Amino acid sequence: MRVIQLPNPSRILCFAFYIIFTLLQQATAERELKFVAVVFRHGDRTPIVNFPTDLHKESEWPQGFGQLTKTGMQQLYELGQYVRKRYSNFLNSTYNRKEFYIQSTDYDRTIMSAQSYLSGLFPPTSSQIWNPELLWQPIPVHIVPKATDRRLHFPLSDCPRFDELQNETQTSSEFQSRIQPYMDFLQTMAVNTGLELNHLKILDNFQLWNTYDTLYCEGIHNYSLPVWATKDVVDKMEKLAELSLLSLFGVYKTEEKSRLQGGVLVNIILNSFKQAANSSRERKMEVYSAAV
Structure with missing residues (x-):
């Protein structure tokens, strides 16, 4: 497994991050790319909340609090273009549901980030063009309700041991x-x-x-x-x-806290790698649009 920290596309702001996990399997003559997992944060957004003395109210933002901005849409569109170019010899040039899967947390900004990313990754070509005046195609973004999302929604709210460690952290x-x-x-x-x-x-x-x-x-x-x-x-x-x-x-008992939270997603990605390495599974890429 390789972990790749992607270079920032233009206009990426400091809170955006993108990580690609790739599975390279040794072939007879050279290594063969078998599977890619991508994790990214949403693009630029409006504030989540304001504070009591804030000069600006929610109504001053075009779509209100916690929403993806036009800059954020452009950021994720460019990220999709980057990944398309990077994996042009691996990922099918047209969308194929058996080869590709994308999941998002249940927030407007992460869902819209996923959609913007897909616009750059899979612009319709040839037979997939359904409207010549709109070079875009609908691609399913899978969502799990916040209350039951254990892959991407952090921190997990139903882990007594993690809550215990957090209380210990504050007093450590x-x-x-x-x-x-x-x-x-x-x-x-x-x-x-x-x-x-x-x-x-x-x-x-x-x-x-x-x-x-x-x-x-x-x-x-x-x-x-x-x-x-x-x-x-x-x-x-x-x-x-x-x-x-x-x-x-971090700060206190970092390994245990990381395992209890991020370990859930890492385990899912590792299991996908095992399936890709040990079977004829068609799926080539899994993408996660995350961070609340």
């Missing part, structure tokens, strides 16, 4: 040594944002991450920011936002 010396230098800053942030200080201190509830993300989205889309959101403040918020995400899988 490793975590506390990282957050203590920011305590005065968090008090100032509570005043500036209107959020409860005790909630901001609990990083895995994502209140602080969401606040940073809201300011980040507003900034890159040229919305005015509050006067207190200076570069120094936003930089500190970014560090805490990174710590918030890191606390899910």
